[in-house]
Amino acid sequence: MNNAWHKEMLAEVKAGGRISDQDIVEKVRRAVLMQRLPPDTKLPEVTLGEVFGVSRSVVRKALTRLASEHVVDQRPNQVARVRAPSIEETRETFEARRLVEGEVAAQLAGQLDDEIMATLETQARLETEAYERGDEPARIEHSLTIHHLLAEHSPNRVLGAMLTDLVLRTSIVIALYKRPSLASCYLENDHPRLLDRLGKGDGEASRTCIHEHLHSLEALLDLRPRENSIDLMSILGRTAEQT
Amino acid sequence: MNNAWHKEMLAEVKAGGRISDQDIVEKVRRAVLMQRLPPDTKLPEVTLGEVFGVSRSVVRKALTRLASEHVVDQRPNQVARVRAPSIEETRETFEARRLVEGEVAAQLAGQLDDEIMATLETQARLETEAYERGDEPARIEHSLTIHHLLAEHSPNRVLGAMLTDLVLRTSIVIALYKRPSLASCYLENDHPRLLDRLGKGDGEASRTCIHEHLHSLEALLDLRPRENSIDLMSILGRTAEQT
DNA sequence: TGACGGAAAACTGTATACAAAGTTGGGGGC
DNA sequence: GCCCCCAACTTTGTATACAGTTTTCCGTCA
Known part of the structure; x- marks a missing residue:
């Protein structure tokens, strides 16, 4: 273990x-x-x-x-x-999340009361601070809280539950496929910009913002096909031939 | 039981x-x-x-x-x-399914090979036949098969699995909230029309078709708020006051 | 008559024992 | 030296026993 x-x-x-x-x-x-x-x-x-x-x-x-x-x-x-989701599944999970979270954000735009908006903004600020002091676990924590709050407050509870699941799954694959050279998957301004558009009540802008955010996140991963156990097999096979 | x-x-x-x-x-x-x-x-x-x-x-x-x-x-x-999903949840389930199945259909348009298209068309024909002879269980069976086939062949397996879940949940609430006067929730031509658009490879038309289909289905239900146990409670409370 | 209280029944929560399947490692055959 | 097979060990699958909780029902009291 x-x-x-x-x-x-x-x-x-x-x-x-x-x-x-x-x-x-x-x-x-x-x-x-x-x-x-x-x-x-x-x-x-x-x-x-x-x-x-x-x-x-x-x-x-x-x-x-x-x-x-x-x-x-x-x-x-x-x-x-x-579980170790495949690269294929990782792409599909991101795509599904774009669809669902985009819709949730669009519905949520202009519907969040001041208290929740304030909580969201606090979390965004705490995320930035955690990033600046290099505390990655805390940064992830605050980033996740933002998306979980969106899911939780979705007027459509069914979509909200689906989003909660997708946020968890994307977090797992981000941890799995993050480029090793990157210390963090922090995207400056993405969360504040989203909150701004949500606050202004622009549904379609919020949806677009989510789409872009998730595309950027996905781009930070290394999703190139890699030598897996099957490839290893064939290599071992060739080595055997050479001997 | x-x-x-x-x-x-x-x-x-x-x-x-x-x-x-x-x-x-x-x-x-x-x-x-x-x-x-x-x-x-x-x-x-x-x-x-x-x-x-x-x-x-x-x-x-x-x-x-x-x-x-x-x-x-x-x-x-x-x-x-x-489980007895609430009317609220029923509406949300339909909305979620429109989002997901619409996307699946849009992706699937023009991508289905002849064999699967043939299977789908067979199921649509069998559904019509079952309806015409008044065999509602068989009709439901074939209708479900069509939607399950779409879910199963979705290029995005994550979305496909979500759709399978949503098809099950909508089926349950349809059974629950179907207007008692209706013998069937059969919608003539809806499935053949969808298959036609899928076959022609028109993604957006397929998505629209799914949206319309699911809106029509939802309209066949009786989703008016009703006297439930909570209302009963308040009535009993008032009766108590009156005494 | 109706409401309240408590004992009995019904049911779920958890632990444990035994059966069955899978995994691993060593010894013999090629 | 390499592969294969078998036996011991590990781990999961299923049944069952007992503890704790909830529900039900009946008798009592106002």
């Missing part, structure tokens, strides 16, 4: 009280998001049970939920693993 | 072989879709277990999955019930 995370969780559980399946879902999801649990990490039921101090029953329920959230891969008779 | 369905399932299980959690998911989902299990029907774990000849462990997993599909409502310490 991941030994550091392992220990950290153990300590946290000892300190806190009882743990429910939903707690496990949230802790694992967060660990995946924060790259504490990299893709393909095995998540055996007994191990997780020991970490959280519960039996397999609870862990199993949590894993089933995580699988339906696309965070974990659960195959019959095999250990659950942290 | 539902006694007729109950017995039918018992017979089916005795005839067939082993039953997995996924089988239960499919059978319950289908029963809900076909209105064999009306909204709010209680689904106790032991009863389902007896019906399908498995223990609660398997049933619990199935119920968790059904809950994540929005077919069933699972609250802590309470029996699972067939």
Whole structure:
């Protein structure tokens, strides 16, 4: 699994009280998001049970939920693993999110009350500050909060729930495919500009803004096809021929 | 639960072989879709277990999955019930489906190979025939097949999966809110027209066609606010004051 | 008669035991 | 030296027991 995370969780559980399946879902999801649990990490039921101090029953329920959230891969008779979405799926997830979040933003434009707008602006400011002091985890946290707030306040709850799922999934693939040379996926001004257009009540401008934001984000990733296990196979095959 | 369905399932299980959690998911989902299990029907774990000849462990997993599909409502310490989406949620589901299926159709236009187009046209013809002979279950079956085929062949698998979910959810609410006076929610020509536009490769016309189709469908429902338990509460409250 | 209270029944939550399937590593054959 | 096969080990699948919660129903009291 991941030994550091392992220990950290153990300590946290000892300190806190009882743990429910939903707690496990949230802790694992967060660990995946924060790259504490990299893709393909095995998540055996007994191990997780020991970490959280519960039996397999609870862990199993949590894993089933995580699988339906696309965070974990659960195959019959095999250990659950942290899911590693393909490059193909990454592109498709971004496209789906552009469609859904664009629509949500368009509907939300001019409909957000002052209190929520203020919260959004605070988060945008905190994101910038976190970026400037190089605190990437905090930056991600604030960036996610902005998008989650949009999803949460969508007048259409069905679309809102879909957006929440898509935000999670894009976050995972960003962590996975971020160009290693980049310290951060921060896009200066994108969030403030979006908030400005939302505040002015311009639905179509807000939609466009979301589209551009997500295209820019996607462009920060390295989505070139790469040597995967299949390619490795063929290479090994050729080496064998050369011998 | 539902006694007729109950017995039918018992017979089916005795005839067939082993039953997995996924089988239960499919059978319950289908029963809900076909209105064999009306909204709010209680689904106790032991009863389902007896019906399908498995223990609660398997049933619990199935119920968790059904809950994540929005077919069933699972609250802590309470029996699972067939979900009854509100009128509000019904409208939102239709809106979400228009957005997603419109996009899928636009992407699919001109991209479907002859074999799939032929299958789609067969289903459309079978739907009409089923309608003409008054076989509503068969009509629904063929109609659903058309939309599921679109979802399945969407070049964007993420959008496709979202569409599959939305088709299921709209089917459930159609069953729930269909005007009782209507024998069927059949819309003559809608499906053939869509297939024609898909075949011609006109993406935007296909999207429009989907939008119109779903608006027409929604219009066949009775989504007027009704006396529900909350209204009943307030009435009882006022009666109490009057006394 | 109707409302309240409490015991019994029904049901879910969790842990655990056993069965079945998958994984791994070592020894023998080529 | 390499591959294959088999046995031990690991891990998941399913059933079941018991604890805790909710619901139901009946008897009592105003």
